Amino acid sequence: MKRIHVAAAVIRGADGQILLAKRPEDKHQGGLWEFPGGKVEPGERVQAALARELEEELGIRPTAARPLIQVRHDYPDKQVLLDVWEVSAFVGEPHGAEGQPLAWVSPRQLGDYEFPAANRPIVAAARLPERYLITPEGLSGPELLRGIQTALENGIGLLQLRAPTLPAAQYRDIAADALGLCAGKAQLMLKGPLEWLDDFPAAGWHLTAQQLRESSGGARPLSAQRWLAASCHSAQELALAAQMGVDFVTLSPVQATRTHPGAQPLGWAQVAELLQGFNQPAYLLGGVTPADAERAWQVGAQGVAGIRAFWPQ
Template sequence: MTKRFVHVAAGVIKRPDGTFLLASRPEGKPMAGYWEFPGGKIEAGESAAEALQRELHEELGITMQEALPWVTQNFDYTHARVRLHFFQVEQWQGEPQAHEGQQMAWVSPAHHAVEPVLPANAAILRWLALPDQMQVGSAAAECVLLSQLPQQSQRGEVCGVLGPQPLQHWSASDLMLQTVRPAAVSWCGAQVQSHEQLLHAARLGLDYVWADDSVTLAEIQAWCVDGPPLPLFASTHRFPEGLAAARHIGVHGLLR
């Protein structure tokens, strides 16, 4: 019999300098000593955001003021099969305090400094280094080239906070020909035009997808309802109101 999912809400509590909070799991819980994002199980009748609000108050004594839905991850532990609903929390009241005897650490995307981290969180930690506004190549024109001419999309560079690092950026049609993520690249993403393509990118373990201009706002909203399985970029002109509006519905960032 397949185990039922235990639904969990977890918060990436982020300060303006980009550092975020990790906490160690207290003694007595499964996987005690492992580091995690504060949060916990969603109780009957609660939305994921409501559960996070309650957990952050119980565990850290803070009052969350806004939660931006981000990504959802499934993981099979021996103790449970979990579905993790991650949010980014950038506004809260109070100073986080360890209410449950946990250790706490503010860490940066480039340097986590605490170990071991719960295995379901490995991809999450990588993804926190993705900028929220991205273009591929050193000029916007190259981005257009990369996305429109698949034969030229073998290798580019991610700009933004990543600095120049090898990137594989596939067109939607190239994506569907792939069966594994290439080993030699630091970052691997793809253009997507359908939900099927988005799910394929997640199965390959990619770092992001870009819903190109052919994807409607309604489709983007539908893909975000339950949290996309990996960071989702949308096109800049799909969100003329800007990045904040996109993040509000669960889009990671904008790509031009």
Template sequence: MSTPLRSIHVMAAVITDPRGRILLARRTEGRDLAGRWEFPGGKREPGESPEEALVRELREELGIEADIGAAVINVPQQYPDKRLRLDVRHLAGWTGTPRGHEGQALAWVALDKLTRYAMPPADRPVVAALLHPDIYLVTPEPGEDAEWLASLQRALDAGIRRVQVRARSVGGERWQALAGQAVQRCRKAGADVLLNGDIELARELGVGVHLRSAQLTALAQRPMPEGQWVAASCHTAEDLQRAEDLGCDFAVLGSVHPTESHPGAPPLGWPGFAGLRERVSLPMYAIGGLSPADIRQAREHGAQGVAAIRSLWPA
């Protein structure tokens, strides 16, 4: 029998200065993943509350007294020798001047530059949670095109900023025209837009593509250049690993709860979602019977947010 991996609960902080920059610390030589950048913090010790652990770690590591704020995300991540849970909090404030008291280099980084810094796997979903939307709208099958486009516009007007244009019952010239109009509306609203499955049309329109799970095994490499979103629908650990190997920017994993669109399919539940989440470092959305009311629970299990059709589509 294999020895169970040790479990570690790590607390980390998003520390933001008045200019909106975020503090990163570089892992010192002799540690795992030396040289990579991470959000400051450290291991929770027995008997400590999460908040007490983070206050202590920031005092020892940076020499500041911290006021712990709201939760950001709780990322389960499996490494070869351990299972880690990275519990990340905002700081409501602090006193003192952050300095590397353990010999670590520090850097104040603009929010849009965070992705340039090489980080441990568990920190990648944290960056996505800070940078990108926590809601991902998947469009339903169109009935009448004008009515469908009007509903999409209402969703954008309500604040949706990431959209998967999915209309698998529509093809040919109608699909090209509908997708083109949807892309125009999303761009005008400043929303990320990805086309479901249609790599060629996505290339033609200069937008992202959302890969179906069946496409993952057929592709030998990332189908879009950097700067054009590539996402994937995943249901298994193999799907997630393939999506990560292809260089996908994020995944959608489910179903978390039973859904009408997948009758009879066994749901993952939140424990099952977290168990698959820890296998890869991909940012991901949870899907399956979810709504914006589930975002907090999704983030407690390592999701960036929720993806949905019915609960996000205006009536």
């Protein structure tokens, strides 16, 4: 069965809202909401296909677009490759040129809409920012909380409280305070034993590679309403993460780092290869800085993650 190549767009308005279209009842997956787009013709460039489809469907012409995520999905009756781009600027006023209903929704509201199964990773990618901040080791509780406060003021929308050397009780106290700081501003990801999950219902959870391997083949440990991430370093770990249904991963180390001098860097070419078959958003970690976001998008990543290079000085 030939895989159908589809160009799709996550279109963001100036206010950050995202444009959705409803599929006609008589089409495949009819009646569900989708990100606008359509088939790439043989020999056609993806960007050209996207521009053509958005003009035909919505009467707009994209003026700023970048790769967001590629998703391969097998339905019982067809196989698709969704080549998704983020469109951040366009000319024209979007309207349902083919009579389809449209809706502008906030990223947070995306979870309230029903999409085809292949769109689940796109919904995650549309809701996630391009940077993922991980807290540095060796800081006291007050230093961590001050840094988190500054990071939030600087616009960080996703951060992980990582403090492997702190005693469990102290980590939990800081986690409770950090959740208070992040409420309504950013998504906080915690690390630790899965027995803690119910104690922090507002937090997402970031699994270590060891936790991922230990629960190999196991069910997703928390509800679909909460963010679940995992640390990955190989094709095998990416496969385990996909099997568990995580929402996103970190893939590392891209380059040599001072914090893990013994770890063999993957390099950009291998990262691109690993992400080819991976359908979830991935943040690249290890020897990268916020300036590498563009390069990360080009190899198929959601963005970049970091510790020192991202921590407010």
